[in-house]
Amino acid sequence: MNTLQLVLGLTLSLGVAAAEKKTSDEFDDKRANQNQKGDVIVQFVGSPSQADLNSVGVAKSYHPGINGAVFSLTPVAAKALANNPRVRYVSPDRTLHADLEYAQPTVGADLAYSSGWDGTGVGIAIIDSGVNDHPDFNDRSSCTTSRLVYKENFVVGENTTADLFGHGTHVAGIVAGVGKCAESNRTRTFRGIAADSNIISLRVLNAFGAGTDSAVIAAINRAIVLKSTYNIRVINLSVGRPIKESYTTDPLCQAVESAWKAGIVVVVSAGNFGRFATTKGYGTITSPANDPYVITVGAMNDKKSTTKSDDLLTTYSSKGPSIIDHVVKPDLVAPGNGIISMRAPGTVLDTLLPGNIINRSYYKNGASGLSQYYFNLSGTSMAAPMGSGAAAAMIGQNSALTPNQVKARLMKTATKAFPLYSTITDPVTGITYQLQYDLFSVGAGYLDVNAAVNDTHVMSTPSTTPLSPKVKINTTGKVTLDSQSLVWGDTSIWGQSLVWGNQVLVSGSSLVWGDTLVWGDSTTVGYSLVWGDSLVWGDSLVWGDNVVYAQYQSGDQ
Numbered sequence: 300m301n302t303l304q305l306v307l308g309l310t311l312s313l314g315v316a317a318a319e320k321k322t323s324d325e326f327d328d329k330r331a332n333q334n335q336k337g338d339v340i341v342q343f344v345g346s347p348s349q350a351d352l353n354s355v356g357v358a359k360s361y362h363p364g365i366n367g368a369v370f371s372l373t374p375v376a377a378k379a380l381a382n383n384p385r386v387r388y389v390s391p392d393r394t395l396h397a398d399l400e401y402a403q404p405t406v407g408a409d410l411a412y413s414s415g416w417d418g419t420g421v422g423i424a425i426i427d428s429g430v431n432d433h434p435d436f437n438d439r440s441s442c443t444t445s446r447l448v449y450k451e452n453f454v455v456g457e458n459t460t461a462d463l464f465g466h467g468t469h470v471a472g473i474v475a476g477v478g479k480c481a482e483s484n485r486t487r488t489f490r491g492i493a494a495d496s497n498i499i500s501l502r503v504l505n506a507f508g509a510g511t512d513s514a515v516i517a518a519i520n521r522a523i524v525l526k527s528t529y530n531i532r533v534i535n536l537s538v539g540r541p542i543k544e545s546y547t548t549d550p551l552c553q554a555v556e557s558a559w560k561a562g563i564v565v566v567v568s569a570g571n572f573g574r575f576a577t578t579k580g581y582g583t584i585t586s587p588a589n590d591p592y593v594i595t596v597g598a599m600n601d602k603k604s605t606t607k608s609d610d611l612l613t614t615y616s617s618k619g620p621s622i623i624d625h626v627v628k629p630d631l632v633a634p635g636n637g638i639i640s641m642r643a644p645g646t647v648l649d650t651l652l653p654g655n656i657i658n659r660s661y662y663k664n665g666a667s668g669l670s671q672y673y674f675n676l677s678g679t680s681m682a683a684p685m686g687s688g689a690a691a692a693m694i695g696q697n698s699a700l701t702p703n704q705v706k707a708r709l710m711k712t713a714t715k716a717f718p719l720y721s722t723i724t725d726p727v728t729g730i731t732y733q734l735q736y737d738l739f740s741v742g743a744g745y746l747d748v749n750a751a752v753n754d755t756h757v758m759s760t761p762s763t764t765p766l767s768p769k770v771k772i773n774t775t776g777k778v779t780l781d782s783q784s785l786v787w788g789d790t791s792i793w794g795q796s797l798v799w800g801n802q803v804l805v806s807g808s809s810l811v812w813g814d815t816l817v818w819g820d821s822t823t824v825g826y827s828l829v830w831g832d833s834l835v836w837g838d839s840l841v842w843g844d845n846v847v848y849a850q851y852q853s854g855d856q
Contacts, residue, residue: 321381323390323544326374333374338392340513340550342367344385351385360513364520364557365550369513388548395515395540395551397428397466397508397680419495421691422448422529423474424522424563426515426536427467428508429460430500431643434480434672435472439495442480447471448529450500451521453514463506465646469676470537471498472641473684474691481672487662489639489673492688492748493695499529504538506647512540516554523561532694534558535687536567536593537680539585545623552590559592564694564702566687568679569597569629570617574732580618581739584628589621591766594690594706595628598635598682599745610634611721612740614732616679619739625770627738630706631713633746635682642674649674689748696752707765712751713744 325331338359343351343366352358356376358368369392372380380386430436430447438444450460462468471491475498478490501518504510515538522531536555546552555565567588573580588595597616613636619628639657643649649656657673659666690705700708717736724731734740 321386321388322378323388325391325543326377326389328374331374336371336373338369338511338513339372339377339389340365340367340369340392340516341380341389342387342548342550342553344387347385354383354385355380360517362513362516362520362550362554364523365516365553367516367550367553388544388550390512390544390548390550392511392513393540393543395510395512395538397464397504397538419695420530421493421496421533421695422499422526422531423493423496423533423535423687423691424499424501424518424525424531425467425471425474426501426503426518426522426534427462427470427538428464428504428506429462429467429502430471430498431462431468431646433468433472433476433641433643435476435478435489435641436498437477437480439477439479442477446475446477446496447498447500449525450502451518452502453518453521454502454505454510455514457505460500460502462500462502462643463646464504464508465643465648465674466504466508466537466676466680467500467502468643468646469638469640469648469674470535470680470684471500473638473681474498474535474688476641482659482663485663489662491640492685493691496688496691496695497529499525499531508647510538512551516550519554519558522563523558526561526563531563533564533566533687533690535684536565536587537678537683539568539570539588542584542586542589542622546586546590546621546626547624549586549590551587555587555590556592559702562702564687564690564705565593566683566690567593567595568683569595571598571615571678571680573616573618574614579733580614580616582620582622583617584619584621584626585617588617588628589624589626591624591626591769592702592764594686594709595630595742595767596635596679596683596686596746597629597632597741598677598679599632600636601634610745611718611723612734612736613677614723614725614734615677616682616740620770627742627768627770629740629742630710630767631686631743631746632741633682633685635679635685636677637675638677638681639673639675640681642670642672644671648676652676685746689746689751692748693752703764708754708756709746709751710743710765711756712747712754713742714747714750715744717741717745 341355346363346366347368352368356370356372358370360369362368377389380389432445432447434442436445436447438446452458452460474491475493475496476489476491477494478488499522501521503514503518519534522534525531558565569588570583570585572583575583587593598613599610600613601610612632620626621628642656655675656669657675659668659670686709689709693705693708694700719736721734722731
């Protein structure tokens, strides 16, 4: 048995054990005070009765979407709940963080827009740091009526819906900025992917870009409740945190699945840990991007051109497979580097990154000085709203589309032409990164909005959920897709049009889209590093306290 087989076998067995446990391993941390109370999320078996809640304590908040509630408990009390037959799983209320003039034509959004597919009437819930008013959030015909139709705060202890961080406003602009109302007579337009959609702002991140699981779960539930009122068909989550358990018990993942099953497309950023040297960025997908239901988006560098031919994967974009469950992620890639969108003056990001403010001369002849309207950010946080905007454009074109159909069409129509490898040297650190374009890096391909909007293929079994597949290792040490989860290649569903193209997976160093192996012995990237249990990283190893919205800003990265 080789090292890869041994280590993967270990992590698979650990995964089974974790799935059977009813309490998170974090409660066993020897560094934690076992008698100090903290907020925990308790998921019950079915909808809890008042007696169920009382058996745990006084609930601080209730989250029906996951049959859960938040309580203040010590680690000792939390672990004791494993003996309660009505309790399904207990986890800490964890902390998470926030994770276009060239990008729009690069992904074909300008062609979809010119055909009138701009997401008109579709509501998109931006679950982020809030969204501030901006002229480009007004209607495109008269620039007088705001499309920012609803705001609510879920940050405990704060009483404002304002974006104090500056992240959510920027994300909303990538989805829905109209690109014409802020200033006239411009040479460049920073228009969002679905420029006539409506914005529902659900604030879950504070002024420093930090939030909690429970806040995001509450916001997701509110989006479900408000679905019919504002025609909410898409949720954008440009946030994330490390994976701590299987998606089958992770409360964040269970919440996004509840939204999906309620008929709302959920798009999530992949994470910004692609530079994690130990694994060359593999195995760094964050939660809830690891959930097989959602559309997970990684980041490309569009090179400030309107074609895809020169575009490269960013070095920071997180890669799959997900730890514990080994789900193939991301599902797609989209532009995420140096994206110009809405500025929120006076916010934390605006203050910390003055060099990211766009000079007016860049987009308006004869103008000078810094723009009060536009700002530049990088990260998978910027790539996810590209996917959200695409989903809104598709639904605006055909309101009958289900989340399953949207995901399948986006992945099927994604551009699948990539180089085998690319090499990028960071001009600041001097570190050189070699990137391999496999399905753990770029998923099913590069977002193509126009192709997705115009695609008419349907699954022969529409009820089939296009779950992102898992990977497994066979007795010879070859890593392959789990056929049990591979609905994509089923000819009864797709006929001759495969989501992954004619050549699907990585086979050694010769093919990017081979049709049998994910990784073979000849793969140039150290595949054995992906599976080790050392990838279950601690907070200090990868994450730290730094905001992950845009860790890498320098040059073409």
